[in-house]
Amino acid sequence: MSTEYTAARTSIRTALILTLFASLFTAAMALTYRYTKPDIDAAVAEVKRKLIAEVLAPDRYDNSLLTDTITVLAPVALGVEEGSVVYRARKNGEPVALIVEARAPDGYGGSIDLVVAVDADGRLTGVRATAHKETPGLGDYIDPRKDQNKTQPWIDQFVGRALDGGDKARWKVRKDGGEFDARAGATISARAVVAATARALAYADANQHRLFDAKTGERITAAVTAGAKP
Incomplete structure (x- = not known):
């Protein structure tokens, strides 16, 4: 062999x-x-x-929120290039709120991912930072889990806010002439979240009807200009 x-x-x-x-x-x-x-x-x-x-309080809706979703391609308004998931809350079949994924590209440490909840009246019911790289102990107060003020977390100042005629001047931190607080030495983080939240709110409010009417699981590009009612 x-x-x-x-x-x-x-x-x-x-x-x-x-x-x-x-x-x-x-x-x-x-x-x-x-x-x-x-x-x-x-x-x-x-x-x-x-x-x-x-x-968004669970008692405000009665549908299966995690399955009543669509994906929206609106990178300019929402900042998510790959598409934002939108959760649609309903009660007795009627629209209650939209929970929108958004992204602030200009945080101090990079992009800041958010979820922004907007009710059917165009008011914010809550905002949360879901991912970020802001400086620990300084800019990470945008996340209530990191915010040292547990009784009044910084992020809660968005609750109940609306566009009220689209007055963009108000949607800035106080240092820039707006109405939102920011922590000393960490204004960039707050500025990024405020601006991204304003864009997401304007987009959800302007496109509310089309977002609610889209078929579950659909991937859409909402055509209505953000900031203008359909």
Whole structure:
């Protein structure tokens, strides 16, 4: 038996063994994923429910909020290039509020992801920062979990706010002549959140009817100009 033949058989045997192990590993991973996916999905859903409960009281709607969603392509208004998920709250079939994913691109440490809840009257019911890289102990007060003021978190000043005729001058931090507070030495973070929230509010208010009327799961580009009622 030649050396070449022996080497070839060894190579083939090794390849078959590696293929078998790869197949078994893939099958094991697929099986694990199959049996753990429901638990993972349930955990993700629970996190979303808790987050939404912070911006919109659960007793205000009776539909399945986590499934009554659409994806909106509006990067200029909402800042999310890949598309923003919009959750639609209803009660007895009537529109109650829109919970919109938005992004402020100009935070001190980079982009700041937000969820902005706007009720059917065009008023904010809550805003939350969901991801950011703001400086710990300084600019991260935009996140109520990091805000040292637990009785009156900075982010809660948005509750009840509306555009009121589109007066954009009010939608700035006080340092810039507006109505929103900011912590000393960390104005950039607040400025970014205020501006992004104003854009999201204007967009949701202007496009409210089309956003509520879109089919569940639809991916749309709302055509109405933000800031103008349809």
